[in-house]
Amino acid sequence: QVHLVESGGGVVPPGTSLRLSCAVSGVNFGSHAMHWVRQAPGKGLEWVAVIAFDGRDDYYAESVRDRFTISRDNSENTLYLQMNSLRGEDTAIYYCARDRGSSWFDPWGQGTLVTVSA
């Protein structure tokens, strides 16, 4: 069974950095593109970033471009999200999700909460 577990969330002041991790098990991690999706408190889902199976291509939502970097370590079955210059509006639960090849997301992790506050 495929299992995704996010970690690294916490409370940080504006302007600082944080790195999230997503540990993947139960699947050939290096065969799948991976996504980060976030959800602000009481709000809807927002797609954040995607990285190709081999890490060679990545794309970002306009709201995080030039501040966030998605990466992966296929030898460690782990996905990352480096978040710099954090703002209050980045406060959200961050989910990682596997791309199933036809641009649908399954499964999702349980999420990790990032709170940006002074």
Place this chain on the structure above:
Amino acid sequence: SSELTQDPAVSVALGQTVRITCQGDSLRNYFASWYQQKPGQAPTVVIYGRNNRPSGIPDRFSASSSEDTASLTITGAQAEDEADYYCNSRDISGHLYVFGTGTTVTVL
């Protein structure tokens, strides 16, 4: 960037049928996938592609599309279907993704 618009909320009587729509220009070129999210839980996919249900999703969930609008239909809604539903698709560029604004389904 592309946008996907959904009605904020719909209600349905137990056992009746409800349709949720998702409108956006990118849907002329890409299929939508649909996600169910219950309070305090991560989203789960209920429909992907033209009209495909992952293993374990009841056949009362179905999807259709026409021009710039995708629809999710629940035929014979059950109490456990009460949740938020989001559509998702690639954007017009084909490289980015976008979620719909979300629809809260209440089963009366």
